[in-house]
Amino acid sequence: MAKQKFYVVWVGRKPGVYTNWGDCQAQTSGFEDAKFKSYETRAAAEEAFQGGWKKYWGQGSGSAGDARKGGYARKSAAADAGGGEIDYDSISVDVGTSGNPGPVEYKGVDTRTGEVIFAVGPVSKGTNNLGEFLAIVHGLAYLKKLGSNKTVYSDSVNALKWVKQKAVSTTLPRDKSTEEIWGMVDRAVKWLQTNTYSNKVLKWQTKEWGEIKADYGRK
Secondary structure (H helix, E strand, O other), X not given: OOOOOEEEEEEOOOOEEEOOHHHHHHHHOOOOOOEEEEEOOHHHHXXXXXXXXXXXXXXXXXXXXXXXXXXXXXXXXXXXXXXXXXXXXXXXXEEEEOOOOEEEEEEEEEOOOOOEEEEEEEEEEEOHHHHHXXXXXXXXXXXXXXXXXXXXXXXOHHHHHHHHHOOOOOOOOOOHHHHHHHHHHHHHHHHHHHOOOOOOEEEOOHHHHOOOOXXXXXX
């Protein structure tokens, strides 16, 4: 059984401490500059809520001035390492699955507002990691068409590695039931091998920043 988490919403429709992701998402999804974070215990969540977002959100990174400007500015060295401050001028992607392997869907959203930019699926049979991989490549291809160098965030370590390697490593068999997703993956790999991009592709730091904005809430 998954361990219960507690969600602090400092800036949202109704700030407070929530006991499930769905309630937290209802307060933050689409809310500009929402600030929220998950905690393992109610006591820690209550303490963080009372302490305020400037002390706890993003581990206290950034300044009040940054926040007033509509989100934290890009910080190259720390961001490349996967930490630092959130770049809100970005796309966040995530996957939703029902079983692993099982039906797979993914989407990309505006990190600042939570607005859905693209959504695909469900594909009849695939894996979580393959869906995460497809979501990142979809985001990169989408941004390239726009001529945009926005950052792409994903919370999947494996998918980020596969994108960097321009290849996937999975035990999912190639058969009739997986024909659809393998076709998509093969096209995504080919896109990576035949295209260049300047976008940063970074790890979303869930422990520090809360759930990624594209999260399906299926915890």
